[in-house]
Amino acid sequence: KTMMFGPWPSGPIWFVWVLMTFDLTASLLYRVSPHLLEPINRLSIMGFERPSKFWLFLVVVSAAAYLPMLVHYGQNYWFELGPFSVQASRVLLYASYFFIGAGIGAANLEGGVLSAHGRLTERRWFWTGVTLIPYALMWVMIYIKRQIIGNPDPLPGWYLAAYGSFYVLFSASILFAILAYFLQSKAVGPTLLDRMQSDAYGMFLVHYPIVLWLQYWLFDMDLPAIAKAAIAFFATVALSWAATAVLRKLPGANYVL
Template sequence: MLRKAGESDQATTMTGRIVAFDRARTFITLLVVIHHSAVNFTHFGNGDRMRWLGFDLVVLFNDSFFMAFMFLISGLFVHDSLTRHGAGGYLRRRAWRLGIPLLVSIFVLIPIAYYASFLRYHLPGTTDFNYFHYWGRMITTGPWPSGQSWFLWVLLVLDVIAAAIWMTAPKILGAFGRLIGALRSRPTMAFAAFVVVSVVSYLPMHLWFGDGAWFEPGHYPFPIQTSRILLYPAYFFTGIGIGVVSLRVGILAEDGEVAKRWTAWLSFAVLFFGLILLLVFAHHHWIENFASPALWWRAAYGTVFAIFSAAMSFTVPATSLRLSRSSLWLLDAMQPSAYGIFLFHYMFIIWMQYFVYDPAWPAGVKAAIVFAVTLGGSWLLTVLLRKIPLVARTI
């Protein structure tokens, strides 16, 4: 029986975390590390001179869904946390878990990371190599890159909005959750509805701004990809709606119809990623004006992109749910450190890209070294820092 909106998810809080969702979140963290390890060796980028087309496909695959899915899965536990802690308690907890890491990231971790890029493009004798001079210039005049921390500030803003809705109109979240919960036994309709949400929230912004534009307030490290300003909130609040009904018996229940049809969602994802590749091929070979493709192409690409994102957002949790009783040792071992790996990996990524830049090694060798050192280094650093009780409460 479905619990009523507003009741606490006792099954989740009494019997522990839901393994499938922990694994899904950890899997996306792993993809983030793979993505950033590979992007410097793609043909579309302007990084290392050694490149491989396969990395372009990896980056395209990830970028077409994984951050939107991160917002979706982040929203799953919002309603239950608001119910248990109230808006004030919820925001205090989010400030601790997101606000403090955000400040540490933009003032400490990201400057350390990008000092490698500073050294790469400012040869000896051409500038002041003093780190503190470089840090001061970054903070006061910019550019001040954000690295992975853009996700933290956007998620924190969405959390504040969710808490405000909870305080002023809590019935809205309850009604939305019940609407989603009613689709538990109608997975095809649920998928179709989510496809509509995905397309409507993404396509207009994609057509207006394109995918390359970023909204950046001055030189401050709070950017967001302009075409996805509506997509990320749409996924986040969909996640909140899913979480209104117990995650153990709602639309993403382990024995639910969505989980049982994981092969269908995977098939849709493969199909629409294939269409993305076809449209990219057309863009490179059949479109005369490469810099400004025709409206039909941009509309087709935006639509296919949004549907693929929706399909992967069904595939990942459904597959995780079906494999919840299987042994996935890497994801299970990474899980306690996943947040720390996400926070720290950028330092290792950029410095390793700096160290492997000059050797004429194949792109695959360079990317493998970058990935191995990044994952191992950020994982080890997280494990060591989590031995400090105060840090363990945060990451």
């Protein structure tokens, strides 16, 4: 029925086509001018010593891309075209993060905000603390929605603007906290994550059916939820990694995986 009359739900893998669209757009823009991302790269270089400046840039751009769309469309509306869908309020937010990330990696990566030797790695606890503030405020807004204004549908614009602002601050802050942790943990010699790096994209592509069937297999087992989650996680990582390693031995597979 859904094939004939719709909708065509794409499930959790909807983001794959969004990334492909961003990739194609970036390729076309690069053909127009290879220097379009240079301003972002210059800001990244400034962020080597002052990561807070780049954080502020990320917050301002993502707020401008996200808040108007959120207030206008709400949080539950999706753009749909056949089997392709994307959440309306977040499509420009995703694009902002994608192209800002591309700008960081365009050149001078070791001299920019994501350098393992920059100031970001020295202040990982600071960014962890900063993350907790908007996170707590988001929970305050959830309490207001549920207990004070009665969870109306649609939510009022003032609520969406306030919650969205805290969400933008939280997203930028936790991104810096996570990156600071991993950059600081960069050890001499290969680590497990280093060994996984070349297979990471392939693992992303093949993991979905693996985790889906693992969850189905675990569904009727009399185990605590935390145990099921741990089994599903570690088994998915191991099986996805193994499947990718096998697939990469096929002729030409390295160009894709």
